[in-house]
Amino acid sequence: MKKILATLLVACMLVGSFAGCGSKGDISAPDSAVPSGSNSDTQKNTSSNETKNVNLTFFTGKVETVDLIDSIIADYNAQSNGVKVEQEYQADASNIIKIKFASGEAPDVMTTYENEYVDQGKYLDLSDMNEWWDRLIPSMKDSCTDLNSGKQYRVCTNMTMAGFFYNKEIFDSLGLKVAKTWDEFESNLEAIKAAYPDVDPWFIFGEAWHLGHLIEFLPHGYIKAKYGAIAAKEAMLNNDSSILKWGDPNGAMCTFAKDLVELQQKNLINADVLTATSDNCIDAFVTGKCAMFSNGMWCLSSILEKDPGMADKIGFAPYPAFMDDGVPVVLVAEDSGYSISADSANIDAAKDFLSYLFNAENQKKYAESLGSPSAFKDVDANWAPESVVKGVNEAVESATNIGFTNEKPAGFSGDDAGRYVQDLLAGTYTPEQFAKAYEEAWNAGF
């Protein structure tokens, strides 16, 4: 009896093991005849009748929009003709999408976007979607344009800005003005330190992405402002050392490092810079323990959530010019981008869903929920308190607008750059060694 039982159990386990090896059933039968891997729309176009019973996957790494997108998806699913959209959120989306591409399980629609995937033909060309582009602010369309091909592979529905958030009360009490040059900036910090010894004039937190952003907005920002967006992008794409000069002792990278170390030595930045977190920074700002910090609009909702009364105290300033021939800069970049997989078997359904998501009503809700201005001309959203919007608009108008560096080497991420700043602030490198090490890491990343 025992033997029979053992034999049956083993047989069951074997059957169970092999059951997992079967091929996945095709859920969306009407699309199964479409050849995978082709970029041709005509091959994949299905009539509206054929989009019945389509399961569309929407992949995102934006935790702050999950609930809102879920509610928009629920509305879309209720009115769509058999198309069912399902959202998948992953905290580590930029890495997980790579695994999905590699395993041939790319989602139909995604918010993750990398230049290297464009080069590998992973995204659908959206250049002919005039119904979207005609509504978009022209500069945002430019930001969505791939430099190599001149085509658009993603649509960005919002804009974001980054600069210095400062406490207007502290600035007003000392009669300080927004700094245009690094000397003015440093003297502002010194004045704050002298008047308020318990306040950190500039709060920097040690998370790699944040320190990487300092490089992005200051030395990279200098290159982008000096040479213009396109020439700077080309220089980065081609690793043109005559323009970038990362390792030059008189270049932007070394000057940035010298300035940062000087501020650290003068105690003008917080002492726990390497271990402080972004939450610590928001706490310090809200409680008046720091006068200013660098960040993007994405942190605005956290500040106002902690203390809605901060709305009237928040000032926003551009990054001051830290090079002799530099100018103040402020990041005005694309945000909330959407792409469709080139291998998607549900291209029409994906476009239909995005058109629904992009309608003015949904985009107003989205911009107000995210706290980020819409990139659509026909969307009038109250994305932030009026006083904040006014300050941001003034900063944007008063400085050179720069975008994000999407053209950096694939093997050298923004976080990697931030780790070099950690080493600089930990005293591992002198500014000259830092600039040299950065250049070597940048070159090795190509």
Place this chain on the structure above:
Amino acid sequence: MKSKKRSYAQFLSLPALIIYAIFFVYPLLKGIGTSLTDWDGMSTPHFIGLDNFTAFFKDARAIHDIKTTLIFALASAVLLNVVGLIYALLMNSDFRGKGIARVIIYLPAIISPLIMGYIWYFLLQPGRGYLFYAAKQLGLPDLIGNWMGKYSSSMKVLVFVNVWQFAGMTMIIYLAGLQSIPSELIEAAKIDGAGNIQCFFKVTIPMLMPAIRINVITNIIGSLSVFDVIMSLTEGGPGYATESLSIYIMRMCYGSRTGYSTAVAMILFIIILIPVLISMRLTRQKS
């Protein structure tokens, strides 16, 4: 009859064999193949021979990470055994509340190292951590330094947290070893005139050798593949100062160097294999 029995045994072992082949043999062979390519995780891989392996030994960051991993593993192994043995000796003696003390010492071992790392991070944050506020209340605000912001001290913090968490596990093995030593042996040594220290070094330690062997080897193996405690406490920083080989592999893999990262994983496999082989050899000698 004998061959029928053997066939039946082979049949029964099939499910385990299949699972082993799918989850160990296949990935290992696939990994060896990938380590010989320039695969970036996306495009078509090309065979490049041993280039990834030679590149590894020319990479200063990789060599630094080997050193970091070895320092962490050896320091952790030594301290885990010393602390675990002291705990075991204490728990082997009679005192009130022994049961509760044992639970308290063992408890951290059942919590995820990632969670434990974050707990210690918020305890040790200079100027704003819980221990800082406790020290401030005692009038010692400078007691908690910026330990996670410097290489020398951040490595000590990592080893301390690892030892604090897993010393209870080491203690359990030593305790089992201590309780299996016949009391007659100790009594006989004492009748022969041996003092407590002599008894400990001449009787207890030799009798504990199997437990010491198991603990040392398992601690080294576990510490060589350390990942989570470092990620939660220092993220391998400042810079790359406390980056372990496991973290390096992960970062290279997601940094479009999948073939290279697989080669590094093979090297880590060999590094871990060394103590395993030593352990197997010692065990065979003993038997």
